[in-house]
Amino acid sequence: MPVFDFSNPATPKEPVVPECTYTVFRTNKSTVSPEEPFFVLDNRGKNLKHHSCGVFTNPNKRTSFEFKDAAGTITADILQVDARFVSLLKWLGENHISVRLSGADRDDGYAVYKIREIASGGGSKLSAEDGFLQFMIERLLLSNAPADEAEDEEQDESGDSMKLTSLQSITDFMNCAGRTLPDNIRLWARRNLAVARSNEVSPEERRHAQRALSIMMNIQWKSNYFEAIDPKEARRILDEELYGMERVKQRIIETIIQINRTHTLPAYGLLLIGPAGTGKSQIAYAVARILKLPWTTLDMSSINDPEQLTGSSRIYTNAKPGIIMEAFSMAGESNLVFIINELDKAASGKGNGNPADVLLTLLDNLGFTDNYIECMIPTVGVYPIATANDKDQISAPLMSRFAVIEIPDYTPEEKKIIFSEYALPKVLKRIGLRDNECTLTPEGLDAVIDMHKNTSGIRDLEQTAEHIAANALYQIEVNQINTVSFDAQMVRELLS
Numbered sequence: 001m002p003v004f005d006f007s008n009p010a011t012p013k014e015p016v017v018p019e020c021t022y023t024v025f026r027t028n029k030s031t032v033s034p035e036e037p038f039f040v041l042d043n044r045g046k047n048l049k050h051h052s053c054g055v056f057t058n059p060n061k062r063t064s065f066e067f068k069d070a071a072g073t074i075t076a077d078i079l080q081v082d083a084r085f086v087s088l089l090k091w092l093g094e095n096h097i098s099v100r101l102s103g104a105d106r107d108d109g110y111a112v113y114k115i116r117e118i119a120s121g122g123g124s125k126l127s128a129e130d131g132f133l134q135f136m137i138e139r140l141l142l143s144n145a146p147a148d149e150a151e152d153e154e155q156d157e158s159g160d161s162m163k164l165t166s167l168q169s170i171t172d173f174m175n176c177a178g179r180t181l182p183d184n185i186r187l188w189a190r191r192n193l194a195v196a197r198s199n200e201v202s203p204e205e206r207r208h209a210q211r212a213l214s215i216m217m218n219i220q221w222k223s224n225y226f227e228a229i230d231p232k233e234a235r236r237i238l239d240e241e242l243y244g245m246e247r248v249k250q251r252i253i254e255t256i257i258q259i260n261r262t263h264t265l266p267a268y269g270l271l272l273i274g275p276a277g278t279g280k281s282q283i284a285y286a287v288a289r290i291l292k293l294p295w296t297t298l299d300m301s302s303i304n305d306p307e308q309l310t311g312s313s314r315i316y317t318n319a320k321p322g323i324i325m326e327a328f329s330m331a332g333e334s335n336l337v338f339i340i341n342e343l344d345k346a347a348s349g350k351g352n353g354n355p356a357d358v359l360l361t362l363l364d365n366l367g368f369t370d371n372y373i374e375c376m377i378p379t380v381g382v383y384p385i386a387t388a389n390d391k392d393q394i395s396a397p398l399m400s401r402f403a404v405i406e407i408p409d410y411t412p413e414e415k416k417i418i419f420s421e422y423a424l425p426k427v428l429k430r431i432g433l434r435d436n437e438c439t440l441t442p443e444g445l446d447a448v449i450d451m452h453k454n455t456s457g458i459r460d461l462e463q464t465a466e467h468i469a470a471n472a473l474y475q476i477e478v479n480q481i482n483t484v485s486f487d488a489q490m491v492r493e494l495l496s
Helices: 083-094 130-141 149-162 168-180 183-197 203-217 231-241 246-262 280-291 306-310 323-331 355-363 412-431 442-451 459-478 488-495
Strands: 023-025 039-041 051-057 064-069 072-082 099-106 109-117 269-273 295-299 336-341 368-370 375-377 382-388 402-406 438-440 484-486
Touching: 023 083, 051 083, 072 083, 072 109, 083 130, 083 168, 109 130, 130 168, 168 183, 168 203, 183 203, 183 375, 231 246, 231 280, 246 269, 246 280, 246 402, 269 280, 280 295, 280 336, 280 382, 295 323, 306 323, 306 355, 323 336, 323 368, 355 368, 355 382, 412 438, 412 442, 412 459, 438 442, 438 459, 442 459, 442 488, 459 484, 459 488, 484 488
Parallel strands: 023 072, 269 382, 269 402, 295 336, 336 382, 438 484
Antiparallel strands: 039 072, 039 109, 051 064, 051 099, 064 072, 099 109, 368 375
């Protein structure tokens, strides 16, 4: 019988973990250059050129780049890497994706500032999948550096443990750039990926999960930080779009200055109240232009069912997202201007609830949940601008969510200047007439204004400018004359 000696038991060996070859640097720069690269390679004796083709290798933490030259296969270790791109380099290495690097040789190594995917088999032809790589790079550049590397690694491991192999492009995006998503959306995406690949749910459920993922992954989820806006440029845009309205312009500039101080959007949106045709929508578009945000419109006069805004549940075969979610999808980002037209008609539901109640959740900046997406959508980057003709028809809860700006109607003198210096020249330029080919006498201009004395706003004036310009063009072409000057009688005969 064998005898075992327990006095000196063998000590189990600890696994050898290779030392990491690179250091991580953190930056929030949204552009890349030799001075601000993705990463830096060790170029001592490697002869890396401006364009170098090869693949990344990942022997544990010793991430490196492998390429071929006249001397054979060369391996260059990564020395420094932007914290945002650690997961992307890991993904490129694990999938043996051939890439072409563009870089510049610096004292501390080869600084890479462009990564393109090339077709397998070598050469320099770009792969058909390069667009997806550039999409992920763009999202990562627009994100902020992770606060803690350990935390980022932990998130990567939890993503890997899901082992989601279906919907490959979305899975790859989650593994490489999932950190650019808000925490709740990242968790939601993993759950929906599990549904999309599950054999235990119906094909309909898998289809809905895939569609919802496609919508959410193609939205750039931005932070609520806003860069400073030049008040002089804002004023120039307002003057370009609007005549007069000094009090309105001042209120908007006050909002811009507040954004510059806090770098966040104001707690309240704008509610523009005034007669039809006074330029309320034009003001809203001008504000979106100043904020440099995409905009979308919600026409409340055509919305009579809350489900149009909130979407329908996935339990229905023909389920789909609501108008609000579709607006995020069309904009492609989470920061945008919602222009809510005719807010005074938002309370006219048809038995299935009140659309105005849905708006309250959007306006509170606490998040919005679409019934189809089944996920809370952050709305801190949404700036609502509503328009209305009748303030008395708006409910008190809705009114309390806005800073109200009343738009006065134009005086006859203001209408005269708007018509002669803005509306008519704009139409002439659009249809290719010179200013001297279509003119009005002072009496003709007075006649135009007199015929619109009982109309509010300037929309009718703009239509009149179109009518007059079109008639001038007709006379010039048919009668072979050089210019047309409209006097009072001609104006009245044409417009009566």
